[in-house]
Amino acid sequence: MSKLKLATVWLDGCSGCHMSFLDMDERLLTLAELVDVVYSPIVDTKEFPHEVDIALVEGAVASVDDEKKIRKIRAHTKTLVAMGDCAVAGNVPSMRNPIGPQAILNRAYIENTSAQPQIPCLVVPRLLPIVRPIHEFVKVDVFLPGCPPSADTFYAALTALVTGAPLDIPALTRFGA
Amino acid sequence: MSEAVEVKTLIIDDREVSGRRGQTILEVARENDIQIPTLCHLDGLSEVGACRLCLVEIKGNSKLLPACVATISEGMEVSTHTERLQKHRRTILELLFAERNHICSVCVANGNCELQALGQSQGLTHVRLPYRNPDLHVDASHERFTVDHNRCILCTRCVRVCAEIEGAHVWDVMGRGINSLVITDLNDPWGDSSCTRCGKCVQVCPTGALFDKSKVGTEHPKHPDFLPYLNMMREAQ
Amino acid sequence: MNIEELEQIAESVRAENARFDHEINICMGTGCLSQHSNLVKDALTEQVAAQGKSAMVRRTGCMGLCAAGPLVLVDPEETLYQHVHPHNAAAVIASLGNEPVKELQCNLRDHFDQQVHIVLENSGHIDPERIDDYIAHDGYRALVKALTEMTPNDVIQQIVESGLRGRGGGGYPTGLKWGTVAKAGGDLKYVICNGDEGDPGAFMDRSVLESDPQRVLEGMAIAAYAVGASKGFVYVRAEYPLAVARLSACLRDARRRGLLGNNICNTPFNFEVEIRLGAGAFVCGEETALIASIEGRRGTPKPRPPYPAVSGLWGKPTLINNVETFANIAPILRNGGKWFAGIGSERSKGTKVFALTGKIKNTGLVEVPMGIKLREIIEVIGGGVPDGHTFKAVQTGGPSGGCIPAEMLDIGVSYDALLTIGSIMGSGGMIVMDDTSCMVNVARFFIEFCMTESCGKCIPCRAGTAQMYTLLTRICEGTATMDDLSLLEDLCSTVKEASLCGLGQTAPNPVLSTLKYFRNEYMEHIEHKRCPAGVCNMKAHVEALA
Numbered sequence: 014m015s016k017l018k019l020a021t022v023w024l025d026g027c028s029g030c031h032m033s034f035l036d037m038d039e040r041l042l043t044l045a046e047l048v049d050v051v052y053s054p055i056v057d058t059k060e061f062p063h064e065v066d067i068a069l070v071e072g073a074v075a076s077v078d079d080e081k082k083i084r085k086i087r088a089h090t091k092t093l094v095a096m097g098d099c100a101v102a103g104n105v106p107s108m109r110n111p112i113g114p115q116a117i118l119n120r121a122y123i124e125n126t127s128a129q130p131q132i133p134c135l136v137v138p139r140l141l142p143i144v145r146p147i148h149e150f151v152k153v154d155v156f157l158p159g160c161p162p163s164a165d166t167f168y169a170a171l172t173a174l175v176t177g178a179p180l181d182i183p184a185l186t187r188f189g190a
Numbered sequence: 191m192s193e194a195v196e197v198k199t200l201i202i203d204d205r206e207v208s209g210r211r212g213q214t215i216l217e218v219a220r221e222n223d224i225q226i227p228t229l230c231h232l233d234g235l236s237e238v239g240a241c242r243l244c245l246v247e248i249k250g251n252s253k254l255l256p257a258c259v260a261t262i263s264e265g266m267e268v269s270t271h272t273e274r275l276q277k278h279r280r281t282i283l284e285l286l287f288a289e290r291n292h293i294c295s296v297c298v299a300n301g302n303c304e305l306q307a308l309g310q311s312q313g314l315t316h317v318r319l320p321y322r323n324p325d326l327h328v329d330a331s332h333e334r335f336t337v338d339h340n341r342c343i344l345c346t347r348c349v350r351v352c353a354e355i356e357g358a359h360v361w362d363v364m365g366r367g368i369n370s371l372v373i374t375d376l377n378d379p380w381g382d383s384s385c386t387r388c389g390k391c392v393q394v395c396p397t398g399a400l401f402d403k404s405k406v407g408t409e410h411p412k413h414p415d416f417l418p419y420l421n422m423m424r425e426a427q
Numbered sequence: 428m429n430i431e432e433l434e435q436i437a438e439s440v441r442a443e444n445a446r447f448d449h450e451i452n453i454c455m456g457t458g459c460l461s462q463h464s465n466l467v468k469d470a471l472t473e474q475v476a477a478q479g480k481s482a483m484v485r486r487t488g489c490m491g492l493c494a495a496g497p498l499v500l501v502d503p504e505e506t507l508y509q510h511v512h513p514h515n516a517a518a519v520i521a522s523l524g525n526e527p528v529k530e531l532q533c534n535l536r537d538h539f540d541q542q543v544h545i546v547l548e549n550s551g552h553i554d555p556e557r558i559d560d561y562i563a564h565d566g567y568r569a570l571v572k573a574l575t576e577m578t579p580n581d582v583i584q585q586i587v588e589s590g591l592r593g594r595g596g597g598g599y600p601t602g603l604k605w606g607t608v609a610k611a612g613g614d615l616k617y618v619i620c621n622g623d624e625g626d627p628g629a630f631m632d633r634s635v636l637e638s639d640p641q642r643v644l645e646g647m648a649i650a651a652y653a654v655g656a657s658k659g660f661v662y663v664r665a666e667y668p669l670a671v672a673r674l675s676a677c678l679r680d681a682r683r684r685g686l687l688g689n690n691i692c693n694t695p696f697n698f699e700v701e702i703r704l705g706a707g708a709f710v711c712g713e714e715t716a717l718i719a720s721i722e723g724r725r726g727t728p729k730p731r732p733p734y735p736a737v738s739g740l741w742g743k744p745t746l747i748n749n750v751e752t753f754a755n756i757a758p759i760l761r762n763g764g765k766w767f768a769g770i771g772s773e774r775s776k777g778t779k780v781f782a783l784t785g786k787i788k789n790t791g792l793v794e795v796p797m798g799i800k801l802r803e804i805i806e807v808i809g810g811g812v813p814d815g816h817t818f819k820a821v822q823t824g825g826p827s828g829g830c831i832p833a834e835m836l837d838i839g840v841s842y843d844a845l846l847t848i849g850s851i852m853g854s855g856g857m858i859v860m861d862d863t864s865c866m867v868n869v870a871r872f873f874i875e876f877c878m879t880e881s882c883g884k885c886i887p888c889r890a891g892t893a894q895m896y897t898l899l900t901r902i903c904e905g906t907a908t909m910d911d912l913s914l915l916e917d918l919c920s921t922v923k924e925a926s927l928c929g930l931g932q933t934a935p936n937p938v939l940s941t942l943k944y945f946r947n948e949y950m951e952h953i954e955h956k957r958c959p960a961g962v963c964n965m966k967a968h969v970e971a972l973a
Contacts, residue, residue, distance in 0.1 A: 189301070238730075242887055368890065
C-alpha cells in the first residue's frame, strides 16, 4: 500500500499548532511510516501538490491571499482538517474583527513605528474586513479545536484518519484546550 | 398525608423514579444521576428558564418544557436526551459562541468555563453560524473585579445573586434583544456603583465575563457552591 | 343605576337626536384625523348654522374605510361621502334633503354588505366620548343585566356557550379562561385588558378603543363580576394617544354614572379600572411580560406554568383578555351565547375584525363572520389589488403569522384553518402583497422586526433571530449558499421549538411559510443571484465578492 500524502498549511495563525504537531516527537517516526509529508512550512516545497490525501490547515482566513490558498487547497485535497482554534473558530486573529483591519494596520505600522511610518501597499496581501474560520469559505471535513491541539490529540486524530478508525474529537479536545 | 411527603412516580429516560410533589424535573433527575445540561440554573438562585438547554420532552405534550421549572406529575414520561433535544442544545450553544467574542484561548476562565465545558460535552467541534463580532467594552473600573461583556452570555446569575442573596441589586439588564447588556446601577462604571464588593457575582458567573483582577492570566476556578449552604443557614435562622 | 334609569338616559338621547332632520357623522379616528377631519367637522358645523339646516354634527369613531378618509356619513339617508375637504362642506350641507353630492359619494356596497358588525356595531355611529350615546345604543344593559339578574357562574356559562375564543392571537377559549380564574382561590383578583397592539399593519384594538371605548370597559366590568375581581388595568400603547385620551374620558364618565366604583348598580360589586401605558416594547403584548411591565419591572416573559389565571399580577389570579375579546362580551350577554355561537364556523365563532393593509384598494378596518373565505375578504371587501398588479400573498397574524399564497385563498378564515396552512389568526393584521413584493425580503422584514423586538431573555429568540436576519440578508444580497439555506432552516426549527414565549416560538413563521410556498424565490436568489420581483439589489454585493 502506498503511503498517504499529508500536507500541512499555515494561514493566519501563530505556528503553535505546527509546534504542537512536532511535539509528537518519536511518534512522528511511527506516522512517517504511514504518510509522506508532501507540503508544509517545515519542508521545502513551493507549490501545493496536485493531489493530497490529508491537509492540516492551521490559522484563520485573514487576507485575500489566505482565501486564495484555502480554495486551492480544498480543490486538491481529499480530507481537509481545520487544525486548531484559529482555523476552526477564528480565535486570536479574529479579535480584530470588532474594530476592523484599518485600526490594526495603523497600530502596527504607524502608531508604533518611529522611522518612516507607512502602511505597506505592495507585496503584503490585502487584509479582509473580517477574519473568519476556514469553513466559512470551503467545506471542512474534520474539525480539530484546541489552542493548540495537544500532541496526543494530533497523534490520535491522525492515526484514526489514516487507518479509518472511528474518531471522537470532543473526547480528545475542545475550544481553547 | 401532608403535602410535603406526597410522592409522585414518573419515568425519566425509561427509568422509574420518584420525587416529592412540587419538585422540578431537574431536581428529580439529578437526584437519580440523570444529567440534564443547564446554564442559567444555579442551585440556590431563582429560576428564569432562559437558557433553554434543560428542555426535555414529555410524552403527550408536543411542546418542550424546561426541566428547571417544570414540576413533576404522577405517571409523567420524560425523555432528556432525544435526538431532537440534542440538536437544539447544540444549536443553542452555537448561538452563544457566535453571539459575542468568546476566545477561549485567551480567557481567564479557560478550563473553568461552563460554556466551554458544555460545548465539549454536547459534542461541539465548530460553530456553523457566522460569528457576530460585536464591539463590546470591558469595564475594569472596580478595584477588585472586571466585567468583560465580550464573554457574557446573559444568564443573569449575577443579577439574581446580587438581588436575592446579597440583597444589593446592583446588577440588572439593559437594552433589548441582541443588544442586551448586564449593567451595574444605572449603567454606571462598576467601580462607581453601589457594589458591596462581596464578589458573589464573580463566583456564580459561568464564564470569564466577571473575574477577579488578582487572578488575571492564571486559571480562575469559581466556587458557586456556597449558595445552597447560605440559603440553608438563612432558613435556619 | 338600573335598567329603567338606563332606558331614561337612552330615551333622552333619542329625543335630543329626534329634534334634527339629519345627523352628520364625521370620522374622527386616527386615520381620518390625520387627513384633518377635525377641520371638516368645523366647516360642516359652520355651514349648518349658516344655511340654517336642521342637522346635528357628530364626531364619531372609525367607519372602516380608512383609505377613503376623511369620511362623512349622513343619516338617515345613509349617504357616505369620501375624501371630504373643508371646502366641500357647503355643498354637503346644501344637499341635505335633496340629491346627494355625486362626486363625493362613496358607493362601495360590496365592501359593507359582506361584513357583519358586532364589535364595530357602534363605530362610526356614536360619539366615543359621550357615555350617553353609548347607553342609547344598548350600552351597559349587559352589565346591569349581569349584576342584577345573573350569578357569576351564569355569566361564564353564557361565554362558554358562545364559543368565543381569545381575539389577541392565541385563540384560547374565553369561557374556559374565565372559569379558571373564577375557580382560583384568594380574595384579590385582577382583570387586565391587553391593548398593547404591536403587530406591523394592525390597528384593530386602536380603532375599537378610539371608536367605542365604553364597550371595552363594560366587557371588563362583566368579566370582573364573573371571575370575582375588583380591580382592572387597561394596558395600552403610549403610541395611541387618542385611544388613551378617549379611554380616560370614558373612565371618568363611567365613574360619574356609577358604572364604575363601589356598589355598582346597588350591588356589592366594586370595580375600579386604571390605565397603564406601554413604553414601546412589542413583547409586552405577551401576557407574562405585560404583567411584569404593570408591576414596574422589565418587560420580559416568564415560563408558564404557572399561568396568570392562577398566579398573575403580583402573584394574584389574573384574567387577561384582548381589547376585541372584551368588546364582544356585552353583545353576547345581551343576545345570549347561543346567538353568538350561531355566527361563524364550526370551531371559530362570531366575527373577527381585520386591519386590511398593503397592496389593496380598500385599506381599512373590516369585521367579517368567521369562516368567510380569504378570497372574499381580499377581492370583494378589499376591492382587490390596485393599479393592475396581481395578487401574490397575504400575510396574517403579523410577525408571528405566515404568508398565504393565491392558491390557498379559498380556505375559510378560522383559527384552525390558518394554523394548518402555516399561519395564525393573530390579532387581525392582514397585509396584502402583489407581484412587486419579494417574499425573501418580506421574510427578512418580519425577522428584523422580531430581532429588534426580542426581549433578550432566552437565547434562541435573542441570538437566533439575529442569525436568521444575517442569513436572510445574505440571501437578499445574493451572497448566500445552499449551506446558508439549510442553516436557516435549522435555526427556524430551534427558535420555534426552544424559545421561551410565544413571540420567539412564532418568529420563524414568516420564513417557514415563505419557504414553503415561495421556495422558488429563495432558489432564484441563491442559485441565479436574481430577485424575481426586482426588489433586492444584488449587483454590488455579488461583484464585491468576485
